[in-house]
Amino acid sequence: MSDEPVLPGDGPETVDDIGEEIRHVVEAPPTRIVVIGGGVAGLVIARECARPGFEVTVLEESGRVGGSVAPLELGGMTLDAGAESFATRGGHVAELLQDLGLDDDVVQPNPSGAWVRHGSRSVPLPKAGLLGIPSSPLATDVVAAIGAAGAVRAYLDRLIPVLKIGQERRLGTLVRKRMGRKVLELLVAPVATGVYSASPDDLDVEVVAPGLNSALTRLGSLSGAVGELRSAAKAGSAVGGLRGGMWRLPQALAADIEARGGGVRTDARVISVEPWSATEVDDTEAGEAESGRAQLDDAERAAAEPQRAGRWIVRTADGDLLVADAVAIAAPADSALTLLAGVAPELGELAALDWPAASSVELVTLVIDDDRLAASPVGTGVLVADVPGADVTAKAMTHSSAKWAWVAEAAGDGRHVVRLSYGRAGRAPESTALGDAELRALAVADASRLLNIPIAESSVTAFARTPWTNALPYATVGQRERIERVRSGVDGVEGLEVTGSWLTGTGLASVIPDARRTAERVRGLRWRSLTDALHADRPAQTD
Known part of the structure; x- marks a missing residue:
């Protein structure tokens, strides 16, 4: 009879048995996670999963990470080309910024607020x-x-x-x-x-x-x-910003992912996510290399070996093939629905739902040398009512250097940054058909009317246009039911997750907590799998 103590559990186990299980867990191969989409949602998932026991790869279609949180180099400054602030509700964004060491750079906007324009009249x-x-x-x-x-x-x-x-x-x-x-x-x-x-x-x-x-x-x-x-609602500003620009957030997330051992690849468009097929992987990864195996070095030979079985095969447009145990899709709606259709026939039906038309907007940023703008005549900006008699085409204008002290500091004395937005719900931006010179002239005319200050073309020292497309309106009637269909459908597929602003609502305060919950489910997959494997190895209990 053994002198070793018996521990409570599913059966009689010794300390050595438990040690063997611990070793089994520690030495288990890493769970391979592919995150499709390098916007903030995808980056948050990857960061939360980039830890021992997980092998994380982010695949981003464009040439940079961040999605709609993007930098703009203009007039010797780095500004925000997209989202410039975050909602403070829930504290989710502030918590992440603190985790990344950016909390000392959190700033609040000028509290003077915005104005609204009706026809040719603006009021606070x-x-x-x-x-x-x-x-x-x-x-x-x-x-x-x-x-x-x-x-x-x-x-x-x-x-x-x-x-x-x-x-x-x-x-x-x-x-x-x-x-x-x-x-x-x-x-x-x-x-x-x-x-x-x-x-x-x-x-x-x-x-x-x-x-x-x-x-x-x-x-x-x-x-x-x-x-x-x-x-x-809690007291204090409803929004916050980041000194230097919100674009610093995705840059910090990507750097942290790589510091934790994860990978971030840009210019990597995913064309399909398919259930695992060992034969297909062996043929593409190892079979084709067999004839030249004698000429391969050690690293190339290791890469050509048949990959360990997984749940999914992720294919990219440039021919790469990644085997994954879990896939998190954090891409825009159109791309996500297309990829889901390749996973299972029932998910293919989701794309056929009566989705609302995607909205488009174009932002025009002007750098203006004009001391008169220092008076901030319309607070931090103007919202334009869509009523008959409107004398401007833009739907909104932000006086960025009046709203954010850090922008004013970057611009310097006498120089101002103004950003105008074109494109209303249900119709394409009026700016789409305009060339750069025409759009610049329109933006200057609109800014002059909105600021009630005639701005000379010669005082505009820098101009940039930034189109944003394929934003699916989250809050429209019927969208909740469509989103629930997507979530319930994906919930039935082990090792598959989907998130993003089209499912959570726009804004970092909505995107970040959902991405974190998604990461928790992905991480849980590893421990469920290990537990199942351990229990499968145990002999059945007998009375």
Whole structure:
């Protein structure tokens, strides 16, 4: 009889048995993870998985990482070409920035806020609101923005009988019924389309303003519901930025992935994800090299050996073939749906759902030498209402050097950075058909009107245009159900995950926590597999 202690478990095990299991786990080959898409979502997954026991590779189709968080070299400065800030809700972005050692560079925008333009008139955007919906309809800034008659109509919201929960699912319909056309067109539409790239009539209330309908039912008015949601929000700025630009975040993520032993490949377009086929891998990886094996060096010979079995084969456009135990797809919607179709027939049906049209926008950045802009005549920028008589084509303008102190420092005295956005929901950007010279002239004219300062062409020292396409509106009515179809379909496939802004909502505060949850599931796959293997090796218990 052994003197070794017996430990509790699935059967009688000695200390040596447990040690053998531990050794088995430690010496097990690494779980191979391929992350498709090098935007922030894909990079977060890769970073969370780049640890002992995991072999991580990121494949990014373009020539850089970051997706819509991108740098722009202009006028001797490095600016943001895409996303310039992050929502502070939940603390998810701040936590990641702290992990990466960037927390000391987190900055807040100028609190003066933005203006809104109706036709040829600009006024400060009322502050005490949610998505442009005022909590105090008769407040001075609301009256200034939509007129006394519009404010009185909005106040009638307090007198209209309450709606039932869920009766109005569309934001535009809800606001129009409760507060009238002027609040919708002059306040809500400019804000909502700027945030969600969709008309308020297409936006799902429960997605863009969770809890608004229930608060409306309890309090009896839309303005009261907005006030409650605002009071429940944490104090402080709702957005933050990064000194030097948000583009530093994906750069830091990529560097950290590689420091942890992971790989990041750009210019690597994935054309398919298919279930593992040992015969196919052997033929392509080893069989073709067999005839020249005598001439291979050790490294080449090792690379030509048949690969260890996995769950998936990931193919790239340049002919590379990667075997993976887990695949996380963090690509845009069109690419992700195409790849999912190759995984299983039932996932191919997802692309046939009634997806909304992708939105497109083009950003124009101007560097302007003009001391008059130092007065910041319209705060940090202007949102433009889409109403008859509008005298500008842009849907929004950000006075970047007025909004962010670090941009003003980079620009220097007398020099300013202004960014204009073209392209409204449901239609292509008006800038698409314009050449650079035409678009530059249009942007200068629009900026002059929005700033109420005539800007000379000669004072514009730098110009850049940055098109962004294929952004799938997340918050439109019916999108929740389509997203649930995608998630439930993928959940049924072991070793496959999908995430990205088209499933989580735009903004880093939505993308990052979902990517982290995805990484947790991917990491869990290794331990489930090892546990299954260990239990399979044990003899069955007998009484």
